[in-house]
Amino acid sequence: MKPTDRGNGTPSPERSTVEGWVDVARRGDPDAAETRRARMLVASHREAKLESTLMSDFDAARAPREGDEKIVDDVVAKVMAARMRRSSERLRPPSAADRLRVETERAEAEARRRAEEERALAEGPRVANAIATPGPQQALQIERKPLRGVGIARVAGTLSAGIALGALIAFVAVEGFGVRIAPDPDHGTAPRSAAIDARREPREAPPPPRDPREVAVEDALAILEVESGDHASSRRLEGARRLIERGELARATRVLRSISRRWPRRSEANAATLALGHVYLALGWPRSAERVWSRWVRQHPHERHALEIRARLAELATIDTSAIGESDDDGR
Numbered sequence: 532m533k534p535t536d537r538g539n540g541t542p543s544p545e546r547s548t549v550e551g552w553v554d555v556a557r558r559g560d561p562d563a564a565e566t567r568r569a570r571m572l573v574a575s576h577r578e579a580k581l582e583s584t585l586m587s588d589f590d591a592a593r594a595p596r597e598g599d600e601k602i603v604d605d606v607v608a609k610v611m612a613a614r615m616r617r618s619s620e621r622l623r624p625p626s627a628a629d630r631l632r633v634e635t636e637r638a639e640a641e642a643r644r645r646a647e648e649e650r651a652l653a654e655g656p657r658v659a660n661a662i663a664t665p666g667p668q669q670a671l672q673i674e675r676k677p678l679r680g681v682g683i684a685r686v687a688g689t690l691s692a693g694i695a696l697g698a699l700i701a702f703v704a705v706e707g708f709g710v711r712i713a714p715d716p717d718h719g720t721a722p723r724s725a726a727i728d729a730r731r732e733p734r735e736a737p738p739p740p741r742d743p744r745e746v747a748v749e750d751a752l753a754i755l756e757v758e759s760g761d762h763a764s765s766r767r768l769e770g771a772r773r774l775i776e777r778g779e780l781a782r783a784t785r786v787l788r789s790i791s792r793r794w795p796r797r798s799e800a801n802a803a804t805l806a807l808g809h810v811y812l813a814l815g816w817p818r819s820a821e822r823v824w825s826r827w828v829r830q831h832p833h834e835r836h837a838l839e840i841r842a843r844l845a846e847l848a849t850i851d852t853s854a855i856g857e858s859d860d861d862g863r
Contacts (some may be wrong), residue, residue, distance in 0.1 A: 557636050570629065744813045751775055751809035754802050768799050771806070780814050801827070805836055808843075821847045
């Protein structure tokens with residue numbers, strides 16, 4: 532049997548193809564379909580090689596001597612176990628252990644690559660203690676290695692670049708610091724930076740923060756404007772929107788509650804419940820809004836506004852209403 536055969540008459544894939552599978556299985560996204568397929572192909576290739584080896588042993592033991600029946604039985608059992616394991620791994624999705632193994636192999640490969648890069652850098656000319664110390668005796672200490680061939684020009688270029696960089700850093704540090712503290716003759720003893728800031732035009736002040744109650748009213752109106760139709764719930768919803776526009780928030784809460792209770796399965800009921808929470812916030816009743824929205828999120832965890840309402844509930848949980856004197860309007 533040729534070493535390139537799988538044992539079933541089909542040639543093994545080229546080495547570059549197998550290496551490509553291994554690279555994708557190690558470096559690819561564990562959840563990607565391509566990575567899972569590469570893992571299955573690599574496992575299949577390994578099992579095929581094992582099966583080929585076992586079948587070679589089986590061919591060698593096809594004419595057993597006396598007392599060798601157990602060896603033949605063991606070889607056949609191993610071949611059958613390898614086939615069954617390969618079939619099960621083809622159908623089994625990658626487990627957490629497989630993902631952990633892939634991540635471990637990827638981390639080890641990355642560590643080996645970094646170690647090789649560091650070793651390659653360490654083999655070249657190394658510059659140590661390249662720090663220009665302040666004082667009259669500034670020196671650039673260089674750890675020299677035996678210079679051979681092109682290495683002389685390379686170290687000389689590195690030395691020149693280091694000296695130029697140190698001189699540039701020293702110049703910028705001294706001159707820049709001097710310019711910052713030098714007094715401006717046109718402005719007395721004030722620093723030049725302060726004089727430049729004084730000549731600039733004044734920036735526009737940021738707009739004052741908006742009233743949270745006004746924002747809540749706008750949010751409620753935005754929700755109610757989306758729903759429209761000829762159904763009775765839609766007409767009641769339109770009436771609630773007009774009440775909110777006129778500032779009659781207490782009456783609007785009663786209308787919105789009646790819509791959500793009378794037509795609970797219609798989309799208008801969802802809009803009424805969401806708008807009711809915003810109206811409660813506009814009235815200064817955050818606990819009532821929290822109760823209404825919490826009940827709605829439990830009943831509709833996958834609705835369009837569920838994520839936004841959860842964020843608002845997290846904000847309401849941090850509000851202390853002990854000194855507000857909130858009225859319990861929910862449910863009446």
